[in-house]
Amino acid sequence: MPLWHNIAELLDYYIPPLPSVYWIDITRDCNLKCLMCPQARGLAPRPARMSIDTFKRIVDDVSENRPLLKLYLSGEPLLHASLFEMIDYAGTKACLTMIHTNAVGLTPATSERILASPLTFLSFSFDGGSAEIYERLRPPARFEEVRSHIRQYLDLRRQRGGGPHTTIEIIRMRDTERLIPRFVEEWKTSGVDEVRVVPYLTWHGLVDDRHVESPPPSSRFKPCAAPFQHGCILSDGTAVACCLDVNGVMPLGHATKNRFREIWSGNDYRRLRLQMLTATFPPDCICERCDNTIREIGLQPAIVPEGPRPTG
Ligand code: SF4
Numbered sequence: 001m002p003l004w005h006n007i008a009e010l011l012d013y014y015i016p017p018l019p020s021v022y023w024i025d026i027t028r029d030c031n032l033k034c035l036m037c038p039q040a041r042g043l044a045p046r047p048a049r050m051s052i053d054t055f056k057r058i059v060d061d062v063s064e065n066r067p068l069l070k071l072y073l074s075g076e077p078l079l080h081a082s083l084f085e086m087i088d089y090a091g092t093k094a095c096l097t098m099i100h101t102n103a104v105g106l107t108p109a110t111s112e113r114i115l116a117s118p119l120t121f122l123s124f125s126f127d128g129g130s131a132e133i134y135e136r137l138r139p140p141a142r143f144e145e146v147r148s149h150i151r152q153y154l155d156l157r158r159q160r161g162g163g164p165h166t167t168i169e170i171i172r173m174r175d176t177e178r179l180i181p182r183f184v185e186e187w188k189t190s191g192v193d194e195v196r197v198v199p200y201l202t203w204h205g206l207v208d209d210r211h212v213e214s215p216p217p218s219s220r221f222k223p224c225a226a227p228f229q230h231g232c233i234l235s236d237g238t239a240v241a242c243c244l245d246v247n248g249v250m251p252l253g254h255a256t257k258n259r260f261r262e263i264w265s266g267n268d269y270r271r272l273r274l275q276m277l278t279a280t281f282p283p284d285c286i287c288e289r290c291d292n293t294i295r296e297i298g299l300q301p302a303i304v305p306e307g308p309r310p311t312g
Pocket of ligand 1: 225243286287289
């Protein structure tokens with residue numbers, strides 16, 4: 001056994017600090033069927049919405065170190081009727097909050113509500129380089145309509161003189177590659193705080209490979225940071241290792257039955273961390289075929305603590 005395996009086994013006794021970032025799957029519904037999202041293939045059955053009681057219980061449990069709560073994972077957060085109640089509640093517990101939206105439901109009234117809320121970060125998942133490509137990738141969204149929603153929000157934010165830190169992003173893939181310079185040029189002067197170009201993910205094989213380049217066959221394994229840094233909780237309270245386990249195939253505990261700190265230091269999490277450090281996954285483990293362990297093709301892994309994820 002290589003020496004570093006022994007070191008990794010010793011590290012098994014080390015429990016990382018509690019996460020400073022959590023993804024909370026408040027809704028599994030979406031109004032789009034984007035080609036690059038597992039939604040388009042259908043998700044495994046789970047409650048379509050997280051109840052407000054479950055949400056409050058989770059916030060009460062994890063708010064101690066004032067984490068960032070990302071209120072999205074597999075669906076479109078604006079579809080949850082209690083979204084603003086959730087943002088307000090997290091704010092009362094001094095948590096930061098973020099939503100990542102496709103902006104289809106971003107009416108002027110919703111924009112006003114966002115600007116009046118304590119939401120900390122807002123991210124638009126747009127991929128809007130051209131109407132033709134956008135509407136092919138994100139049916140049934142209409143390019144001009146969604147672009148005008150985002151523009152209206154930015155106008156309102158300017159008028160109000162404040163609001164959440166706002167980002168717009170495009171996924172770098174075969175379909176969008178040539179449109180990226182135009183996208184960046186258009187939006188960098190629009191009033192957003194940041195324009196992001198994010199790498200394409202296959203969601204460990206749940207969607208087709210639309211990477212611009214394929215990973216070289218000799219790609220080296222590199223451990224993924226998610227089980228050491230992030231908390232992810234699905235709509236029914238199931239804890240999973242990362243925001244890519246949308247179907248909960250690798251459950252690590254249940255946040256309505258146990259405190260998150262117990263799940264975090266539990267055997268399932270510890271076993272996964274050891275497997276991650278030693279690259280010794282069981283044959284059917286999703287980490288084995290994940291973009292975040294198949295090594296690099298010139299871009300950073302998307303699953304960075306502060307980065308939003310592509311959904312809807
Ligand atoms: S390797 Fe992929 S599937 Fe495994 S924990 Fe990391 S992001 Fe999730």
